Amino acid sequence: xxxxxxxxxxxxxxxxxxxxxxxxxxxxxxxxxxxxxxxxxxxxxxxxxxxxxxxxxxxxxxxxxxxxxxxxxxxxxxxxxxxxxxxxxxxxxxxxxxxxxxxxxxxxxxxxxxxxxxxxxxxxxxxxxxxxxxxxxxxxxxxxxxxxxxxxxxxxxxxxxxxxxxxxxxxxxxxxxxxxxxxxxxxxxxxxxxxxxxxxxxxxxxxxxxxxxxxxxxxxxxxxxxxxxxxxxxxxxxxxxxxxxxxxxxxxxxxxxxxxxxxxxxxxxxxxxxxxxxxxxxxxxxxxxxxxxxxxxxxxxxxxxxxxxxxxxxxxxxxxxxxxxxxxxxxxxxxx
Numbered sequence: 001x002x003x004x005x006x007x008x009x010x011x012x013x014x015x016x017x018x019x020x021x022x023x024x025x026x027x028x029x030x031x032x033x034x035x036x037x038x039x040x041x042x043x044x045x046x047x048x049x050x051x052x053x054x055x056x057x058x059x060x061x062x063x064x065x066x067x068x069x070x071x072x073x074x075x076x077x078x079x080x081x082x083x084x085x086x087x088x089x090x091x092x093x094x095x096x097x098x099x100x101x102x103x104x105x106x107x108x109x110x111x112x113x114x115x116x117x118x119x120x121x122x123x124x125x126x127x128x129x130x131x132x133x134x135x136x137x138x139x140x141x142x143x144x145x146x147x148x149x150x151x152x153x154x155x156x157x158x159x160x161x162x163x164x165x166x167x168x169x170x171x172x173x174x175x176x177x178x179x180x181x182x183x184x185x186x187x188x189x190x191x192x193x194x195x196x197x198x199x200x201x202x203x204x205x206x207x208x209x210x211x212x213x214x215x216x217x218x219x220x221x222x223x224x225x226x227x228x229x230x231x232x233x234x235x236x237x238x239x240x241x242x243x244x245x246x247x248x249x250x251x252x253x254x255x256x257x258x259x260x261x262x263x264x265x266x267x268x269x270x271x272x273x274x275x276x277x278x279x280x281x282x283x284x285x286x287x288x289x290x291x292x293x294x295x296x297x298x299x300x301x302x303x304x305x306x307x308x309x310x311x312x313x314x315x316x317x318x319x320x321x322x323x324x325x326x327x328x329x330x331x332x333x334x335x336x
Contacts, residue, residue: 013177013276014084015077017154017197019129020110021216022063022073027260031064034259036142038232038239039218039267040225043142055148055218059111059135061155062216071261072213074117074125075158077176080196082114082130088176089116089128095175102127121171122162122211143232146221153199153273156266159214165189165207178203180281181274182249187305190288192249194279200250200272215256215264223253223269230255230267242266245292248313249284251320258297286313290320 025031028051035041041053044060049067052060065073079085089099102115113131120126141147150156162168169191172178178193181201189207194200206214220226226244233239233255241264242256254268287309295303 012080013179013196014079014088015128015177015195016080017078017152017195017199018075018156018158018202019078019132019154020058020061020063020076021155021158022065022076023071023213023259023261023263024065024067024069024073025071025261026066026068028064028066030260034257034265035062035064038143038229038257039265040141040143040145040148040220040229042140054135054139055155056139056150057134058150059133061150070212071263072124072160074127076110076115076127076129077195078132078154079128079130085114085116085128085130092118092175097175102129121168122160124160145225145228149219149221149269149271152197153219154195154197154202156217156219157199157202157204158216159204159206161208161210161212161214162205163207163209163211165191165205168205172203172205179276179279181279182282182284184249184284184287186285186287187302187309190284194274194276196276198273198276200274213261213263215266217252217254217266217268219252219271220267220269226254226267226269233257233267241295241297243292243294243296245294246290246320247293248286248288248290248318254293256293286318290314290318 032043032051035053036043041055041062044052044054046052049065051064053062055061092099097118100117102117107114110129111133112129115127115129117125117127172193173180181192181194184190191205192201193203195202230244239257241258244255246253250272252268252271254266256264256266259265289310290313291310295306
């Protein structure tokens with residue numbers, strides 16, 4: 001597969017970043033413990049079946065719903081402005097996608113000026129919003145951390161498991177305008193997409209042959225935040241899903257934790273920020289990780305296969321650029 005035609009042509013990217021995520025669970029108390037004591041988010045008591053969590057100056061970034069259903073309730077994508085959201089809505093409707101305008105009460109619940117809702121071809125609910133409101137009180141982390149890396153980069157990134165990546169590419173790439181950062185074909189198809197905010201990827205799809213939410217990534221302001229979180233996760237039986245490691249494409253140093261909803265949370269530092277106007281999509285051939293990230297949740301055979309890919313990259317001397325530690329401290333830079 002080549003990279004010809006991997007990106008839409010024409011208008012600027014209308015979406016900025018991942019703004020918020022909603023998940024369903026029958027274990028809201030367990031989610032509260034994970035979000036505050038391990039991840040360092042701030043719990044906001046909304047009352048009833050909804051618990052919200054802050055990461056920065058926004059009213060909420062993570063929304064946990066005490067209700068049955070699939071783990072992922074919705075992904076909220078921030079548009080540049082109301083006009084960008086309207087253009088996207090018109091493009092979706094022209095392609096035959098049913099677009100629902102959010103009511104005033106729903107906008108108030110999401111703490112945004114306006115939003116639209118629709119489903120992707122796999123049935124995942126997506127929301128696009130504009131005009132997020134700032135909270136009236138400072139963010140207070142649930143445990144001592146330096147803070148989350150958000151701002152124009154957004155909440156982090158979201159990764160879906162899909163039956164066939166190629167079936168969803170036209171929707172996310174051509175209709176929504178997600179830009180391909182890179183892709184890999186081994187050990188399974190992986191596509192990574194960036195938006196206007198510049199995070200290396202705000203969204204990714206894993207062609208695992210299954211349907212569901214794979215993981216949510218949140219990025220910290222300090223590597224020590226991640227290391228201390230790793231220590232805390234190691235104290236809980238069954239909490240760790242991936243050991244500490246570093247990714248090949250965005251150079252994120254991270255570990256993955258199991259959540260009460262059956263997907264993972266990646267807890268990371270040092271992710272690459274790219275310039276969307278200058279970035280060229282490419283194929284990554286060295287596997288998902290440079291080192292570490294032992295998949296503790298996998299059966300022996302696929303776990304060993306991924307380990308061999310890491311060891312092969314190490315034998316060839318594959319390394320992240322030395323500039324990455326410096327880049328991780330910058331608000332916005334061109335890739336090395």
